[in-house]
Amino acid sequence: MTVFTLHLADEAATRGLAETLSLWARPGLVVALSGDLGAGKSAFARAFIAALFKPGEATDIPSPTFTLVQSYPETRVPLFHADLYRLGSAAEIEDLGLAEMAQSHVGLVEWADKLPRPLSSDTLAIRLSGYGASRDVVLDASGAWVSILARNALLSGFVGETAFAGGNRVFFEGDASARRYETVMHEGARVLLMDMPVRPDGPPVKYGKPYSQIAHLAEGITSVIAINRHLVSLGYSAPRVLREDIASGLALIEPLGDRVYGKMMLEGADMREPLEEAAAVLVDMMQHEWPTLPQAVRGVVHQMNAYDREAQLIEVDLLPSWFIPHVRGVDATEEQKQSFADAWGKVLPLAVPAKPVWAIRDYHSPNLIWIPERVGMKRVGIIDSQDAVMGHPAYDLVSLGQDARVDVSPALEAHVFEHYCSLRSRMGGFNRAEFETAYAVLGAQRTSKILGIFARLNKRDGKPGYLKHLPRMKRYLSKNLAHPALKPVRDWVVRHAPEALHD
Secondary structure, three states: OEEEEEEEOOHHHHHHHHHHHHOOOOOOOEEEEEOOOOOOHHHHHHHHHHHOOOOOOOOOOOOOOOOOEEEEOOOOOOEEEEEOOOOOOHHHHHOOOHHHHOOOOEEEEEOHHHOOOOOOOOEEEEEEEOOOOOEEEEEEEOOHHHHHHHHHHHHHHHHHOOOOOOOEEEEEEEOOOOOEEEEEEEOOEEEEEEEOOOOOOOOEEEOOEEHHHHOOOOOOOHHHHHHHHHHHHOOOEOOOEEEEEOOOOEEEEOOOOOOEHHHHHHOOOOOHHHHHHHHHHHHHHOOOOOOOOOEEEOOEEOOOOEOOHHHHHHHHOHHHHHHHHHHHOOOOOHHHHHHHHHHHHHHHHHHOOOOOEEEOOOOOHHHEEEOOOOOHHHHEEEOOOOOOEEEOHHHHHHHHHOOOOOOOOHHHHHHHHHHHHHHHHOOOOOOHHHHHHHHHHHHHHHHHHHHHHHHHHHHOOOOHHHHHHHHHHHHHHHHHHOOHHHHHHHHHHHHHOHHHOOO
């Protein structure tokens, strides 16, 4: 438990505190407000809720004094706002079901001192006192809120040492786990604050290692800084790192704009040119020698791992481990998992690169930004490259053409593929047949992984929204498995998991 005291000089300071705390909102967290009438509970609550809406969307935030509970499923994080002022007994409060709601929502409770017991072990109790615009505040943090307040203080101090000191921090994307972003605005300038503490290892899953280590997932911000700086040095439009604190996992990075490929696709934009240019970037990458130890800062390097058999197999294992239980309601057997791995063992050698390149692994619509004011390949902004590995160039092309979250028509995918092959053929030494095989193998490998990930996000993490993408992934898997080289895997899927195929 951690206790802080603050003095808020005016209403703007109260809004500022609420907006800052809202940056950390996630399901399971509770903010418990107490204090006399007029102490500012409602002002704080309205500012907290408004900050969870997109700019301009929070038009009406009613008080729940009479409705008792107001829910907001449309906010960035589902939220409920309760007001217990009119309730007089513990039984009446229990009947509201707030403890159950707190598991899937961030909770905001006024007159929280009436609660018979805390709604969550992760509760921030805020007691306000004073009248008018000026008020005193006591924050009593427990559970996850203790580390949140400490992390927030670290972020504030980091930004406070830059030209953006005193700037307005606004949530950009991510969650409060491995990586999150904020936008910092100050005097008309904008920068992104990246918050990426070292990720703790999970439990061992195989070979005595955690999943993240086997799959070569980034453990901290060193990878972001090293990879971005090297990409920028070669002329690619990765975000420039403006300031970093590797030990703390913080960095200020250049914003590349808001024209995210995925958003453009959903808006119906013509994507031929942006996708062609993204494919051209991948072709251009073939002209470089890619270091295995890029430098983040002097004396600190990042190890670029090979996208090896262990990594690829632990990823495809997500299909029997998570997708099969999702569709069958029972776990896959160990024999099924092993035979799936054996089938992959027969086809993965067909996608071993003769010349490894940096495979970004997340080279798809959420992580590509169109920058039309730049020239040529610089128009393609590349973000979230921290999980890059030494791999086959087909992996990023199939990620581009078989997007997991938005539809890329078969015709457009084929066009982008042909555009890539045309550019590669001009370089010499390009074996199209071998590349097509690798494209199918890595496409099926990637799709198997994502089917498992989306099922896992639903079951383990309580995020059912990803299930809407399963039909798209099934279409991709069916297409990739149609390649003759994939017969061992196709036979396994037909026998053990036909639900993974397009109807």
